[in-house]
Amino acid sequence: MPRIRKLARLIFIFPFAAATVPAQVPLAYQDAYNTLTTQISAFDAAVRASWNGSSSGVIYAPQLETASAANFTQLLGTNYYTNVVLPEMEELKALGAQGVNVHISFPILYQPFYSSDPSQYQQFVQFYQQLAQDIHARGMKLIVSNVVENVTPTDNVSSFSTYYTSLSWDDYMTGRAQNALNTALLIQPDSMSVITQPDAEASYTGQTNAGTISGSTQLLQTILSTLESGGVTALPIGAGTGTWLSNYVEFIQSFAATSVQFININIFPINKSLLMNAITAANTAHAAGKQVAISEAWEYKESDSELGTLDLDQLNQRDPFSFWAPVDTAFLTALADFANYEQLSFLSPFWSHYLSAYLDYDTYSSDPNITSDSETASQNARLIGAFTSTGLGWMNRILPEADRTAPAVPAAPTAGGIYPNGITLDWSATGDNVGVAAYNVYRNGQLITTSSLLKYFDQSLTPGETYTYTVDAFDASGNVSGQSAPLLVETTDTTPPSVPDNLTVLRVTPTTITLAWNPSTGIGGVGGYRVLSGSSATDMKIVAKTTTTSWTFPWGYPETTYYFAVESFNPIGMTSASGATVAATTANVKPKR
Numbered sequence: 001m002p003r004i005r006k007l008a009r010l011i012f013i014f015p016f017a018a019a020t021v022p023a024q025v026p027l028a029y030q031d032a033y034n035t036l037t038t039q040i041s042a043f044d045a046a047v048r049a050s051w052n053g054s055s056s057g058v059i060y061a062p063q064l065e066t067a068s069a070a071n072f073t074q075l076l077g078t079n080y081y082t083n084v085v086l087p088e089m090e091e092l093k094a095l096g097a098q099g100v101n102v103h104i105s106f107p108i109l110y111q112p113f114y115s116s117d118p119s120q121y122q123q124f125v126q127f128y129q130q131l132a133q134d135i136h137a138r139g140m141k142l143i144v145s146n147v148v149e150n151v152t153p154t155d156n157v158s159s160f161s162t163y164y165t166s167l168s169w170d171d172y173m174t175g176r177a178q179n180a181l182n183t184a185l186l187i188q189p190d191s192m193s194v195i196t197q198p199d200a201e202a203s204y205t206g207q208t209n210a211g212t213i214s215g216s217t218q219l220l221q222t223i224l225s226t227l228e229s230g231g232v233t234a235l236p237i238g239a240g241t242g243t244w245l246s247n248y249v250e251f252i253q254s255f256a257a258t259s260v261q262f263i264n265i266n267i268f269p270i271n272k273s274l275l276m277n278a279i280t281a282a283n284t285a286h287a288a289g290k291q292v293a294i295s296e297a298w299e300y301k302e303s304d305s306e307l308g309t310l311d312l313d314q315l316n317q318r319d320p321f322s323f324w325a326p327v328d329t330a331f332l333t334a335l336a337d338f339a340n341y342e343q344l345s346f347l348s349p350f351w352s353h354y355l356s357a358y359l360d361y362d363t364y365s366s367d368p369n370i371t372s373d374s375e376t377a378s379q380n381a382r383l384i385g386a387f388t389s390t391g392l393g394w395m396n397r398i399l400p401e402a403d404r405t406a407p408a409v410p411a412a413p414t415a416g417g418i419y420p421n422g423i424t425l426d427w428s429a430t431g432d433n434v435g436v437a438a439y440n441v442y443r444n445g446q447l448i449t450t451s452s453l454l455k456y457f458d459q460s461l462t463p464g465e466t467y468t469y470t471v472d473a474f475d476a477s478g479n480v481s482g483q484s485a486p487l488l489v490e491t492t493d494t495t496p497p498s499v500p501d502n503l504t505v506l507r508v509t510p511t512t513i514t515l516a517w518n519p520s521t522g523i524g525g526v527g528g529y530r531v532l533s534g535s536s537a538t539d540m541k542i543v544a545k546t547t548t549t550s551w552t553f554p555w556g557y558p559e560t561t562y563y564f565a566v567e568s569f570n571p572i573g574m575t576s577a578s579g580a581t582v583a584a585t586t587a588n589v590k591p592k593r
Contacts, residue, residue: 025323026361031303035271036327040299043275044334051341058339060398061099061143062092062352063296066379067131069105070149072156075127076120087382087452089134091356093435094476095387095395099141101295101348104128104187105149106179107163113175128187138435143346144189145295146180147196150204150312164205172207173219177226184232191346193264193295194223195239198251213247217254224259236345238293240264243277249284256288262345263288264295267335271300271307282342293345299331313371319351320374321365322358322388329393336397353378355391384450385438387476395476399434407432407473410439412485416455420463420494420572425456430473430481442470442483464493464523493524496576497568500529505584506550510558513584516550520568520576527571537563537581556586 025033066085067075074080092100107113109128114121135142148164149157167175180194195201195216202211209215220239227237240263241251252263263285265278282292301318302310318324332349339347349355357377364370381387387395396402410430417424430436438452444467449456461467467490470483497520506514520526528547534540540563544551556562562585565578 022323022326024361026365029301029318029323032301032306033323033327035303036299036301037330039270039273039275040327040330040334042273043270043278044330044337046276046279047334047337047341051337054340055400056340056343058336058344059098059141059143059346060096060336061101061141061346062095062097062349062355064088064092064100064102065351065353065375067100067128068103068149069108070103070157072108072160073120074156076123081127081130083383083453084379085131086134087379088352089138089140090435090452091382091385091387091437092352093138093140094385094432094437095355095391096399096434096476097140099143099190099346100135101143101145101346102128102131102189103145103147103149104179104183104189105145105147105160106176107160108179109182109186110175110179111182113163125182125186128183132187132189141190141346142187143295143348144183144187144192145196146176146183146192146194148176148201148204150200161204164207167207169207169209169215172205172210173222176219177223180223181226181230181232184227184235185230189235191236191238191262191293193238193240193293195220195241195255196264196266196295197242199242199245213250213254216251217258220255220258220260228259236261236291238262238264238291238295238345240266240281240293240295242266242268243281244269244274248277248281252281252284253288256285256290260290262291262293264293265297266295267297267299268350269300269302269307270331271302271304275299278338279342282338282344286342291345292342294335294339294347296348296350297331297335298350299327301327317370319354320359320370320377321361323361325354325358325388325390328354328390332390332394333397336394349394354388355394356387357381358388358390383438383452385436385452385474385476387437392476395434403434403475403477404479405433406479407436407475407481409482410471410473410484413441413469413471413487415487415489417457418489418492420492421461422457422459423461423467423469423489423491425458425469425487427454427471427484429454432473432475432479434475434477436473437476439471439473440480442472444468445470461491463491464495466490490524492572493522493570494572494574495523495570496574497522497526497570499576500549500566500568500579503564503566503579503582505582508584508587509556510587510589511554511556513553513556513562513564513586514550515553515564515566515582515584517566517579519549522568522570524570524572527569527573530567530569530575532565532567532578534563535561537583540565540581558586559588561585 198216239255408431413425413427416426469487472483474480500517502518531544532540533543567578569575
């Protein structure tokens with residue numbers, strides 16, 4: 001029977017008790033905390049008042065942040081894909097995600113942008129093709145946001161910003177459209193949003209037309225006609241806006257008049273009933289005969305009095321603190337209710353790294369690098385299959401039922417490298433009905449590490465010692481598989497074998513001398529022996545190598561004295577000192593009679 005790892009679980013009762021602010025919430029944020037919980041509770045209550053509680057088949061596809069074009073050249077770093085992107089993908093799958101949303105933003109797949117290094121374009125094509133392949137291999141959907149990026153402290157897109165402002169409006173539209181076409185043809189996503197926040201796009205790019213209804217619709221039409229002329233006709237394409245704009249309904253109506261298949265909604269500020277706008281936005285799109293999706297959503301941590309006074313960096317620096325976990329959990333749960341009520345195509349929470357890690361306010365409240373430290377904490381958590389209460393709460397909401405199925409027992413690990421003081425272990429991914437969070441690795445029955453990677457280097461071992469390794473797998477619900485079959489492996493030995501002793505001359509002829517000696521012993525075994533010989537005890541060289549404990553010297557001259565010694569070596573070439581030297585004289589040649 002599989003063992004069950006007990007993890008903390010979060011129980012949800014709605015509507016959220018808006019009047020209760022936990023004691024650990026700092027005084028400066030209590031107003032925002034109370035405001036957000038009140039807004040979320042009212043929104044969810046409005047949804048539940050009309051919703052029958054049935055599931056609609058919405059695809060839950062959180063942001064795959066580490067694969068975003070906002071990381072630009074960092075995406076191509078050594079081991080970045082294996083050690084950073086894949087662990088996030090596996091973590092989201094383990095939490096029940098059926099897809100991921102990835103920003104493949106302009107101009108990352110637009111060839112003219114790479115005039116100084118054309119080869120870099122193909123590197124990004126290969127990156128995203130591999131990403132699409134790995135996402136689909138896991139049975140997940142790839143949702144793409146083909147938009148633009150903003151320069152933030154943890155992003156790597158200053159060159160994007162410079163490029164945006166260098167383009168005329170016509171060239172900008174052409175580039176945006178070609179980036180979308182290349183994404184559709186080369187990466188083959190399952191769905192693609194091409195406009196998400198017209199006001200933000202205008203601000204990020206300096207292309208003021210992008211922020212108007214007429215200009216943004218013109219951009220959309222350019223993209224749609226380019227896709228159609230390029231042969232892209234089956235891919236669902238969406239466009240939309242943020243619910244915070246005063247004219248969000250007019251944007252939706254204008255976009256809905258085009259050939260887009262769905263309208264995507266973005267949600268960030270939720271104060272002053274802005275969250276309720278999502279219901280109106282969805283109803284407007286449905287009335288126009290369009291499907292609806294949420295391509296980005298998170299709740300800005302601000303009070304009503306702060307609304308519109310904080311910049312994006314200031315808002316983002318409030319998110320990492322762990323005291324927000326109940327608010328984030330309530331928000332994501334309310335969105336899931338809304339997604340099922342409105343029968344959304346997909347739902348994509350934005351800051352998905354808070355599903356794996358938060359930071360402590362007392363430790364990090366004055367940290368100038370809090371945004372990057374938060375991302376690092378999340379990456380570290382993914383490497384050990386750790387989740388926040390928000391992540392577990394999200395999983396509990398989106399799974400159709402509680403997960404009580406343990407992952408399949410992994411195959412035995414293998415030794416990828418064996419060294420005197422360490423062993424590199426490799427193992428294959430195993431299956432689970434939802435997804436595997438990570439693996440426990442045991443040495444001689446004792447847990448030595450937990451890793452979501454499929455490799456571990458076990459260090460500080462004893463040379464020449466035999467070790468037994470097993471692995472098991474666990475999921476986000478705490479179900480643990482049985483342990484794998486064992487791997488027995490011996491570290492290489494750095495201790496030379498014992499010195500061969502009792503070197504003896506067994507017989508001589510006029511041209512040969514036969515030697516024998518006692519066998520050596522060694523922790524890691526004996527690889528063989530080397531015989532040294534010369535005309536004096538101080539001038540000997542290696543003349544033979546053998547795996548036996550006897551040898552015949554074949555090159556002698558009659559009545560000539562030769563000196564001999566023997567040394568041993570182990571399988572990795574560690575050599576003993578030579579044993580005692582013996583002298584032997586070949587026989588004389590008997591005269592013929």
